[in-house]
Amino acid sequence: MLNIRxxxxxxxxxKLLIDKTFDPLLLVEASIKSDVSYHISGRINREFFTDEELEALPSDMYIPWSAQKGNIFNVIKGSKLPLGFKIVLIARDRDIKHIIENNNLHMNPDDVANLAMNILYDGNEIIVTTITSLKTFSLSKELEHLWDQNVKAFLSKNEITFEER
Structure with missing residues (x-):
């Protein structure tokens, strides 16, 4: 688990709300606290979509970040900063598979529940925490370390400066 400021x-x-930097990720949830509190679940309401639209989505469970970031931006923008927000983003299944295969990890991608980035703004600072969640028990921390490295490389590549805590 990586904890960075x-x-x-x-x-x-x-980069989070306007650029396409975080668009490859999926939204699990977002909570914004301003004049009122907002909570957005990223879980897809399957009955809203046609079969063709569902097939085009990168996940059958969570909506792409790119599909909701505009709504979240509209809630956050204004003359005052929000009191805080929390956004949970996860890697797509194909990206999890890519990380596992490119690093010759001896694990099944289907055993990975998710690779997540928790983004927390408390009114003063933004903290990003990485989380690796497996469906099966494992003593190995290889995937967790690789996810941490990938997140740091992703932030650096996109010129987002940070410090590890």
């Missing part, structure tokens, strides 16, 4: 909030929030 984002150095430049303005750049990070711009």
């Amino acid at each position: 984002i150095s430049d909030l303005k750049i990070f929030v711009h």
